[in-house]
Every structure is written in C-alpha cells, then in structure tokens.
Amino acid sequence: MSNMNAIQHNPTHHTTIQLLQSHSLTTLVQQEIARLIETGELSAGDKLNEWSVAERLGVSRGPVREAFRALAETGLLRMEKNRGVFVRQVSIKEAEEIYEVRAALDQLVGRRLAEIIRPEQLKELRVIVNGMEKAAAKQDVDAYYPLNLRFHDTLVQFTGNSKLLTTYRRIVNELNLYRRDALAGEKGNLLVSTREHKKIVDAIASGDPDRASRALHDHVAAGRERMHRAHGIREPVQITRARKKST
Amino acid sequence: MSNMNAIQHNPTHHTTIQLLQSHSLTTLVQQEIARLIETGELSAGDKLNEWSVAERLGVSRGPVREAFRALAETGLLRMEKNRGVFVRQVSIKEAEEIYEVRAALDQLVGRRLAEIIRPEQLKELRVIVNGMEKAAAKQDVDAYYPLNLRFHDTLVQFTGNSKLLTTYRRIVNELNLYRRDALAGEKGNLLVSTREHKKIVDAIASGDPDRASRALHDHVAAGRERMHRAHGIREPVQITRARKKST
DNA sequence: TCTTTGTATATTGTCAACAATCTACAAAAC
DNA sequence: GTTTTGTAGATTGTTGACAATATACAAAGA
Incomplete structure (x- = not known):
C-alpha cells in the first residue's frame, strides 16, 4: 500500500485505463447511434437493422442489441418485437x-x-x-x-x-x-x-x-x-x- | 378487408396475442427483476449474477444481459464492466x-x-x-x-x-x-x-x-x-x- | 508475520449458429 | 381483376461456446 504513490501517474495512461474499464462495445455502439441521431444522420422513423449496424461498426449483433435496449429505454429508439427497432417519432x-x-x-x-x-x-x-x-x-x-x-x-x-x-x-x-x-x-x-x-x-x-x-x-x-x-x-x-x- | 369484422374478437385471445407480441424474454426478465427490487427481495448493493438469474428464470444469459442494460438505464441497476451488475445504492x-x-x-x-x-x-x-x-x-x-x-x-x-x-x-x-x-x-x-x-x-x-x-x-x-x-x-x-x- | 507473486476458478464480454417470426411476392382460386 | 394462399428470403429472438477479465487463495520471499 505504501509505495502505491511511487507509480508515475501519467494522465494519458490514466484516462486510457478508465476508457477501457468503462467502455464496452455496447457502450460504444450506444454512443455512436446516439450521435448519429443527434447529428441528423439518422432521422425519426428510420429503421435500424441489427446486422447492418453490427457490420458497419465491426462488432457482432450481441452488443448492438444491448445498445438498442438501452437507447429504447432513454426514448431515442422504439422496439417492436420481431419487427425491428426504429428511431423514435415524437408527435x-x-x-x-x-x-x-x-x-x-x-x-x-x-x-x-x-x-x-x-x-x-x-x-x-x-x-x-x-x-x-x-x-x-x-x-x-x-x-x-x-x-x-x-x-x-x-x-x-x-x-x-x-x-x-x-x-x-x-x-x-x-x-x-x-x-x-x-x-x-x-x-x-x-x-x-x-x-x-x-x-x-x-x-x-x-x-x-x-x-x-x-x-x-x-x-x-x-x-x-x-x-x-x-x-x-x-x-x-x-x-x-x-x-x-x-x- | 370487409369480412375482418366477422372474426370473433374473444377478449382473452386478444390479450394473449398482444402479450406474445410485446413480451419478449428480455421484457419478462426486466419486469421480474424490477419487481424483486420493488418488493425488497433484492436490496440496494446486492450483486446480480447473470447465470444465476438466467438459471432461475429458465432462460439463457442473452435476454438477462439485455434486461440488465435496460434496468441500468432506468437507474435501478449499476453496471461495472467485467465486475458485474449491482442493485443501485442511492446516497x-x-x-x-x-x-x-x-x-x-x-x-x-x-x-x-x-x-x-x-x-x-x-x-x-x-x-x-x-x-x-x-x-x-x-x-x-x-x-x-x-x-x-x-x-x-x-x-x-x-x-x-x-x-x-x-x-x-x-x-x-x-x-x-x-x-x-x-x-x-x-x-x-x-x-x-x-x-x-x-x-x-x-x-x-x-x-x-x-x-x-x-x-x-x-x-x-x-x-x-x-x-x-x-x-x-x-x-x-x-x-x-x-x-x-x-x- | 506480512507482503508479494502466481495460479486456479468464477464471471463477464463477445461471437457465431440455430430457431422463430415477419415480409414480399408469386401462384392459384374466385 | 381481385382476393386468397403458399412459399422463399430476410430479420429478429435465443442459445451455447469461447475469449478476456477479475477474484480468491495458496505458495514463496522478505
């Protein structure tokens, strides 16, 4: 415990570690989709295809599905069972x-x-x-x-x-x-x-x-x-x- | 289209269909965990094990993980990467x-x-x-x-x-x-x-x-x-x- | 005795395959 | 020509296996 402080706290390394610890693929996908919606590259009503998104971001469908769940909970996406997820339309x-x-x-x-x-x-x-x-x-x-x-x-x-x-x-x-x-x-x-x-x-x-x-x-x-x-x-x-x- | 109205709209069947259409395993798991927290069977700080929950509810880990994501987004659970999910502690x-x-x-x-x-x-x-x-x-x-x-x-x-x-x-x-x-x-x-x-x-x-x-x-x-x-x-x-x- | 280091175990993160369901479109019946 | 029915393809839902990481604990060294 005593020599913990001897470690050089290179701030770059520090943030890198925190990045790896907090950002799973799911989180990354979630942020990316949120960004696409925010910037208007995805607009209300658009359908999101699990495989396409996974392909585009270079991951498998699992993390994408989890990201969809999270985003649906925030109200950015709407999920219809067996039909797909859509960018939410706000009336x-x-x-x-x-x-x-x-x-x-x-x-x-x-x-x-x-x-x-x-x-x-x-x-x-x-x-x-x-x-x-x-x-x-x-x-x-x-x-x-x-x-x-x-x-x-x-x-x-x-x-x-x-x-x-x-x-x-x-x-x-x-x-x-x-x-x-x-x-x-x-x-x-x-x-x-x-x-x-x-x-x-x-x-x-x-x-x-x-x-x-x-x-x-x-x-x-x-x-x-x-x-x-x-x-x-x-x-x-x-x-x-x-x-x-x-x- | 015209003879649609001829179908007997048995209310029981109707709700059953809607139930199947809207409730995926993920949704069920989500509701169940939310219930466990609400009733106090799970209390703040408890750790949730993916496999245990999956076993207990008779499903695989996939839906459980998705339910965790959703519940984390609502603030009921907290996820730590590679460490697990916990019932959220509110200070x-x-x-x-x-x-x-x-x-x-x-x-x-x-x-x-x-x-x-x-x-x-x-x-x-x-x-x-x-x-x-x-x-x-x-x-x-x-x-x-x-x-x-x-x-x-x-x-x-x-x-x-x-x-x-x-x-x-x-x-x-x-x-x-x-x-x-x-x-x-x-x-x-x-x-x-x-x-x-x-x-x-x-x-x-x-x-x-x-x-x-x-x-x-x-x-x-x-x-x-x-x-x-x-x-x-x-x-x-x-x-x-x-x-x-x-x- | 206390610390450190290494290893075994358990748990999570990710992936790919399979099953269930929906969609689109063509063929058949009216 | 219109409607119905059936089939092929695409997409989602679910699962089990494997990889990466963390945890617990024992052995070695101070």
Whole structure:
C-alpha cells in the first residue's frame, strides 16, 4: 500500500485505463447511434437493422442489441418485437407534454441558479450568448442550434444537481427528435430567442429566484409557440402559465 | 378487408396475442427483476449474477444481459464492466437531488390538476386517502407504504401527461431504493403524512393552481425532512423553498 | 508475520449458429 | 381483376461456446 504513490501517474495512461474499464462495445455502439441521431444522420422513423449496424461498426449483433435496449429505454429508439427497432417519432402531442415537463424543470434551474451562481459561471454563460448573437446576426442556424443546446445544458450543469441534469437531458433529447423536422423556417426567430437568453442570464445574475424562474419558463413557453408556428398550428392547448406575484 | 369484422374478437385471445407480441424474454426478465427490487427481495448493493438469474428464470444469459442494460438505464441497476451488475445504492446526497426534482414535478402536477381534475377522480383520490388513514391509525406501515405510492402515482396519471408520468416514475423508483432502508422508524409520521395528503386533495379540489402546487411542494419537502430525521441528520442543504405570494 | 507473486476458478464480454417470426411476392382460386 | 394462399428470403429472438477479465487463495520471499 505504501509505495502505491511511487507509480508515475501519467494522465494519458490514466484516462486510457478508465476508457477501457468503462467502455464496452455496447457502450460504444450506444454512443455512436446516439450521435448519429443527434447529428441528423439518422432521422425519426428510420429503421435500424441489427446486422447492418453490427457490420458497419465491426462488432457482432450481441452488443448492438444491448445498445438498442438501452437507447429504447432513454426514448431515442422504439422496439417492436420481431419487427425491428426504429428511431423514435415524437408527435406534436408528445412534444407538448415534453415542453410542459421541461418548463417545470427549467423553472427549478432558474430558481436554484439565482441563489448559487458564481461570477465566472455568469461569464461563461455570457460567452455562449455572445456566440449565439453572432450566429443570429448571420442567420446561421447551423451555428446557432448547438450553442442553444449548450447554453441550456450548461445552465443545468451549474445547478450541481446531477439527477436534474440526467432527467433534463433525457427530456431534451426526445424534444430534439421532434424539433429537427420543425427547424426549417426558424430564421426569423433567432434574434428573438437570443434576446430571451440574455434576459435569462440577467435574471439569474440579479439573484432573484422568482425572476429567474419566470424568465426560463417564459423562454420555454415561447419556444413551444415557435414550434407551433413552424408547423402552422396556432394554439391547441394552454401550457401552464407563469404566475405573477400578485394575489 | 370487409369480412375482418366477422372474426370473433374473444377478449382473452386478444390479450394473449398482444402479450406474445410485446413480451419478449428480455421484457419478462426486466419486469421480474424490477419487481424483486420493488418488493425488497433484492436490496440496494446486492450483486446480480447473470447465470444465476438466467438459471432461475429458465432462460439463457442473452435476454438477462439485455434486461440488465435496460434496468441500468432506468437507474435501478449499476453496471461495472467485467465486475458485474449491482442493485443501485442511492446516497443521501442523491436522495436530496431526487427530492428537489420531484418537488418541481409535483408542483407541476398540482398546478395542472387544480385546473382539470374531475369529480370522480377526486373521489378516487379520497378513497385512497381513507385507506391511508386507516393504515395510519393502526400504525400499519406495510399497508400504508403502497397506498402512498399509489396516491402519488394516481395524481400524476390524472394529469394526462404521459411524459410527465414516465419521468416521475423513474425518479420515484430511485428514491424508493433509498427509502426502503430509511423506512424503519416511520411510525410516528403516518398520521402527519396522511394529514398532508388530505390537504393536497382539498387544494386540488379548490381549483386554485398555486395552492395545489404549494401543497404538493410542501408535502415533498416534509417527506425529505422525515428522511433526514430517520437518519439522524439535521439539515445539510436548503431545498428550494415554497414561495409565498407576497413580495 | 506480512507482503508479494502466481495460479486456479468464477464471471463477464463477445461471437457465431440455430430457431422463430415477419415480409414480399408469386401462384392459384374466385 | 381481385382476393386468397403458399412459399422463399430476410430479420429478429435465443442459445451455447469461447475469449478476456477479475477474484480468491495458496505458495514463496522478505
């Protein structure tokens, strides 16, 4: 035990060991498929063939099947017995539901961050928002989209609540399955959306939990409306409103 | 197509077909293990041996491994490569985090239900609460516990938001991994808890979203405190407070 | 006695083969 | 021409075998 510390802790070796210890073929396949969905190379409704995927990644069907199970559990894939697995389709009704849950989670995020945010974290957020502003000015949706995701993911990370983070990510992943289709005519909205993000950061910086909570709720609600407009639908169901402080 | 309707739709056959179509061995194994954890026959930290489980259920290791993957994704199991799978241990820190997320979700539940609850649904809730009252009077924790779970699950079901339901269930399942240990000296709390449940139903029945939201938030916060007292810990971190309406 | 090293065993990771099921399409019946 | 039925091919579900890794324990050395 005593001379354990004598071992040279080459950081490269260290991470390599951890990589081998944690990453089985199944995990790798899982990550790869998740990536393909995220980048849009696989889109909603596509059928995944076990043998093809196995062939393409140079593994056998076993790990692929296990990866499918895991991804089905996260909601990215749908499995039909004896028929195959498909990239999940998210209906507008489900998107509604997800937006409602996300609003609740984001309210919690705002409330919490207003209490505990640190200056360097605020700076990091403002850097992201600046990037979004530039992308918005150029109407560059491809640059804007990942920054948007990163902004919100960072917010949740800063809460320090890892359970909240995994819950949030799961939800948002599913939402992206819907949004990818509906992201065509978003151009006009980038500037509006950026303004909302600035407002969120300012609200958090003010240290007022209610204000931050409301800013995030309103942003999610606005995003939901943009989704509807993109699909030419007006306003099916009323999402829970942000409540004012008065009576 | 026309004579399809001539087929006798024997309901028994119908469900049998659906059962065969949806339930693969993997699904069965998954459900069985989930049940074993829920009923406490498997408890946190236990190691699961692939071959033993396969033997016991009369299947091969393949489906068992797939079931493990799925359950690991839901948070019920933890997989360590080349070491095995274990029933997940939930630390008090994680329990804290989960309580915070759950509070946010339950607030949403309350707000929503206050708007849309139907009389027969209120009645159903009151039936459950009555059962809890009887169990509490007899200090019968074994009877009380499942009713408590069912009460909250029913609440979320009544929102009609299926995404909220799956999210909620996932969270609560993990919380139960912790609570099972900490449920020893709960006896004195049953009456208090029952009172809170009544308050929740009344708040929902009043149709006031804020009141219902607050009732559920406070109940979750109180549950969190009971957890702490059961472990002899006072108050580590401040969970987000329910906010009064006044400025 | 304590540590270290090596070996046997058990368990998991991966693969390839077989069985069960579905799909597509052609042949037969109406 | 339309529907039904049957068959061939493809795909998934399941299994058992083998390889890689970890664990437990005994033997050797300090």
